Amino acid sequence: MISRPARLLALVAASTLVVAGCAPTNDSDSGNEGNNSGNNADSTGDNDSTGTAAEEASGEPVQVGIIYSETGPLAAYGKQYREGLEAGLDYATDGTGEVNGRPVEITYRDDAGNADTAVAAARDLIGQEFQILGGTVVSGIAVAMAEQAEQNEILYISGPAAADVVTGINEFTFRSGRQSLQDVATAGAMLPDGGGKIVVLAQDNAFGQGNLSAVELVLGGEGTEVESVMVPEDATEFTGFARQLVDADPDLIFVAWAGATAGSMWQALDQQDVFEAAPVVTGLADSATYSAYGEVSDRISFLSHYFPGAPDNEVNQALVDHVTEAGGTPDLFTPDGFVAGQMIVQAIAEGGDDVNAMVDALEGWEFEGPKGTTTIRESDHALIQDMYTARLVEEDGEWVPELIDTVPADQAAPPEASGQ
Structure with missing residues (x-):
């Protein structure tokens, strides 16, 4: 830590x-009320065939859990994050939904803005041997999820949650927003x-x-x-x-x-x-x-932090096009989801099923995101953008x-x- x-x-x-x-x-608001545990698990493809995994492509799916506010006080932000995530996964995998021949399967869980609900969902997914978790727009939930990541040595990529403590909280936790x-x-x-x-x-x-x-x-x-x-x-x-x-x-x-x-x-x-x-x-x-x-x-x-007309680059245009064509509207936290998709693909492409290798693949990684050249600072995992x-x-x-x-x-x- x-x-x-x-x-x-x-x-x-x-x-x-x-x-x-x-x-x-x-x-x-930045509150985190909520009390129901949503269980809507569904799948969407996401992967990249660029990079060298630590293993031969086996065709076995990679399971990724996304715990976010589908309901609760920050559900509007959760929707933006999810739309961006799906656009980012599609972009990073060139539309294949695969990394090194392995389909990426996303399971969504609703944290309802409640930390206890999020932790329960995280423990359930970790118990099913998920090694990658992401999501949440609520800072208190991000801190609780980071604790689960450290205790269980899995990769956690926080979403729009802005609390500064998430940066540098432990070696297994990253963030996809500012x-x-x-x-x-x-x-x-x-x-x-x-x-x-x-x-x-x-x-x-x-x-x-x-x-x-x-x-x-x-x-x-x-x-x-x-x-x-x-x-x-x-x-x-x-x-x-x-x-x-x-x-x-x-x-x-x-x-x-x-x-x-x-x-x-x-x-x-x-x-x-x-x-x-x-x-x-x-x-x-x-x-x-x-x-x-x-x-x-x-x-x-x-x-x-972001509005669709602020950046002028091909990646942002891909974000805008994908979200718009899917019936959504790019907004404040859409790029946080998009970047999470890029980070998930990078972690799998370079790390395979080895969490430590995934961490190594993300630390110091510089890439082109919706906001231009973006770097994950190696020392503390701050997202420099x-x-x-x-x-x-x-x-x-x-x-x-x-x-x-x-x-x-x-x-x-x-x-x-x-x-x-």
Whole structure:
């Protein structure tokens, strides 16, 4: 297991999902309620004939278990992940569904947003000798799944779950999406040259405290002055907090917010002329939220993990085409599933049935993903990838994202965890 600084461990407890948690209202909070264990096991092909497996092609299927939110509070994100996964598997296997002559069979299980449900499903699949598991959009579930991976020495590839602790938690755990520290580094790209002062507006709960800690770690560590305005979670009146932002005379305001009060919060910021005081940045969530910011939509600067129009490359076009042709819509977490498909194929192609060889095949692997050149950092398994800044613009009566800039992968990279 990779050791980590205590402060970074505290960061994780927040299970923060910065990009997804800032829209006014939507059913995709970063909560993890849920209580039913879904059991819908079905199969879909996925494999690659490139690479050299440790064994001759035997034709025996490779069993892969995907535990994700088919139902529960983050089911919309789970759907995006699954659509991306199926597109990624198809792409990485050139449509054959095979790696070195072996069909890849996917069994899906519903975690319903509940860690106990996910662990029960993981234990069941491990008991059936599954050596590869993937999935989940919930940070707390990802941590629990990582523990199962280490205890049972199987490969686990986490999905969109953003908690930083997943990076470097143990040698058997990887991630196919970005993490919260990359969101914060992207926000830092919007600061004026020389740093300046950033003020964090957040709810005074685990989510908000986690985001504040991330800003202090990433941007404060680079010399930026960091202050905060922390709002009680049960607050319904935000005028005074908005005035505190103006009085702080910031160079940038970073908003980390989740839940039903976000609409009132944005309205208060508008009424108190916060947008005239400094640029306001927050995370761009999925497409369902684009119309939810109201009159301030075009005055917010967004950090973005992904939207379909951000990358311009052949792999992203393959993602968009596959998902669209299958009747879906590419969205925030579609690339996390796509990359998981690529990683699964790479692990099987190079590692065969040897989990340690699968780990070796993924560590340090550089490949072309939907967001361009992507690297799995060998030391801690961070997924180094481009990030984006964006604005919302009105188009045919609807709000849509428009790319402002691409933040290169190395500039958005999270601090490196201690070595294994």
